[in-house]
Amino acid sequence: MGKVFNFLTFVSLSSVLISLLSSLEIGLITCILLLSLWIIYQSFQQVRLLQWLKNSYKTNPVTHGTWASIYSSINFLLRKNESQKNRLNNKLMAFKRATEAMEDGILIIDNDNQIIAITPRAEGYLGINQKQDFGSNILNHIRHPSFAEYLLSGSLNETIIVEDLSLDKKALEFKLIPFDSNQKIVLCRDVTKLRKLEIEKKDFVASASHELKTPLTVINGYLETVTEMDVSKAEKKRMLVEMTVQTKLMTNLIDDLLLFSKLEKVKPSNDAEQVNVSLMVNELSELSNKIDKNNHLIKFDIEKNIFITCCGEQLRSAFWNLINNAIIYTKKGGKITIRWLKTKEDEAVFEVRDDGPGIEAHHIDKLTDRFYRVDSARSRERGGTGLGLSIVNEIVQRHGAFLKIESQPNVGSKFIIFFPSLTTDVSKKVK
Numbered sequence: 195m196g197k198v199f200n201f202l203t204f205v206s207l208s209s210v211l212i213s214l215l216s217s218l219e220i221g222l223i224t225c226i227l228l229l230s231l232w233i234i235y236q237s238f239q240q241v242r243l244l245q246w247l248k249n250s251y252k253t254n255p256v257t258h259g260t261w262a263s264i265y266s267s268i269n270f271l272l273r274k275n276e277s278q279k280n281r282l283n284n285k286l287m288a289f290k291r292a293t294e295a296m297e298d299g300i301l302i303i304d305n306d307n308q309i310i311a312i313t314p315r316a317e318g319y320l321g322i323n324q325k326q327d328f329g330s331n332i333l334n335h336i337r338h339p340s341f342a343e344y345l346l347s348g349s350l351n352e353t354i355i356v357e358d359l360s361l362d363k364k365a366l367e368f369k370l371i372p373f374d375s376n377q378k379i380v381l382c383r384d385v386t387k388l389r390k391l392e393i394e395k396k397d398f399v400a401s402a403s404h405e406l407k408t409p410l411t412v413i414n415g416y417l418e419t420v421t422e423m424d425v426s427k428a429e430k431k432r433m434l435v436e437m438t439v440q441t442k443l444m445t446n447l448i449d450d451l452l453l454f455s456k457l458e459k460v461k462p463s464n465d466a467e468q469v470n471v472s473l474m475v476n477e478l479s480e481l482s483n484k485i486d487k488n489n490h491l492i493k494f495d496i497e498k499n500i501f502i503t504c505c506g507e508q509l510r511s512a513f514w515n516l517i518n519n520a521i522i523y524t525k526k527g528g529k530i531t532i533r534w535l536k537t538k539e540d541e542a543v544f545e546v547r548d549d550g551p552g553i554e555a556h557h558i559d560k561l562t563d564r565f566y567r568v569d570s571a572r573s574r575e576r577g578g579t580g581l582g583l584s585i586v587n588e589i590v591q592r593h594g595a596f597l598k599i600e601s602q603p604n605v606g607s608k609f610i611i612f613f614p615s616l617t618t619d620v621s622k623k624v625k
């Protein structure tokens with residue numbers, strides 16, 4: 195304002211001076227001329243400012259005085275606005291990344307159940323496309339009566355599991371949360387694995403009960419016969435022997451079930467330590483010779499000082515299971531070879547080979563299933579629970595290792611455990 199006042203003072207004074215020196219008319223004409231020039235200059239600057247604003251504030255035009263101050267003030271405001279926009283944008287991006295990282299998918303729907311917003315995770319779970327399906331009804335995408343009932347019942351804050359959704363038969367858990375006066379948040383989570391585990395657990399309990407019931411029924415039957423009927427001494431002895439076999443089977447079953455539950459409780463990393471597995475296999479060679487009592491030709495081939503980061507107790511149990519199976523299933527006089535070595539690829543390998551009866555190809559993939567037996571009657575006779583190989587497989591997987599079974603009927607079987615190079619360490623020698 196000061197500069198405008200100065201200019202107007204200058205125009206007035208120069209007009210008065212010219213009027214005094216020449217005539218009043220010339221003074222007035224000079225005054226009008228100077229004012230016109232000033233108005234033209236201001237209009238030109240205004241047009242330049244508009245142009246500059248339209249052209250997204252590219253380089254500042256060269257200006258002086260008041261106009262220079264106007265440009266620098268606008269620049270200052272623009273920079274402030276830009277940094278606020280950037281900060282807001284960064285916050286929005288961080289929020290978007292956080293919602294994307296969440297296991298839960300999030301949808302926002304309005305009172306008419308139309309989709310207003312959806313996170314990429316929910317898009318994946320429900321096969322919805324943000325752009326295409328924006329504004330569509332959620333019930334068109336989740337076509338399951340139980341979900342429709344849940345949505346319309348208004349039982350908000352409760353959860354519902356919808357199974358067999360989409361082509362890949364996913365199970366999703368939904369939770370509705372009221373949000374604003376006319377919107378709802380729909381949280382969805384993939385619970386397919388969890389449901390599968392629950393079903394497996396129920397099946398496992400049912401199978402375990404059935405397995406325990408079989409020997410109990412046999413024992414009960416014999417006990418009833420002995421108490422209610424006249425039985426010869428020889429017959430009684432036979433029954434007692436049979437009852438002992440069934441009791442042994444039940445004990446083995448309970449031992450294996452306890453081992454399973456122990457495995458589930460303990461994370462392998464909790465018990466992991468550097469173990470000289472070569473020494474452990476050496477101990478197992480002594481144990482197998484004691485148990486086998488020269489019924490088979492057992493040969494051990496053990497490479498010294500192979501260390502593994504593992505749970506020693508679990509690994510011992512897995513190795514012994516394979517050796518014991520070879521002893522049990524191979525006929526008297528058969529040959530069993532046990533090897534513990536390191537390959538060129540730095541893998542540690544435990545191998546049990548026998549020339550026993552072998553296993554037909556169609557059984558191989560199922561051998562590690564719980565309670566799977568090739569010949570149920572023969573396995574039970576020997577106190578077999580059908581859990582041995584599933585325990586071995588569980589332990590092997592917990593150690594990041596891999597169990598391979600090769601077998602041919604009437605030729606023999608080979609059970610091999612491969613430990614990846616990361617878990618082995620031969621640099622640590624025994625003192």
Ligand code: ADP
Binds near residue numbers: 552566577
């Ligand atoms: P089990 O307690 O019945 O031995 P496993 O899980 O250890 O249960 O073994 C499953 C089945 O695999 C056994 O019933 C048996 O038929 C077969 N099997 C295991 N090891 C051998 C082997 N070395 N030779 C032949 N068959 C075997």
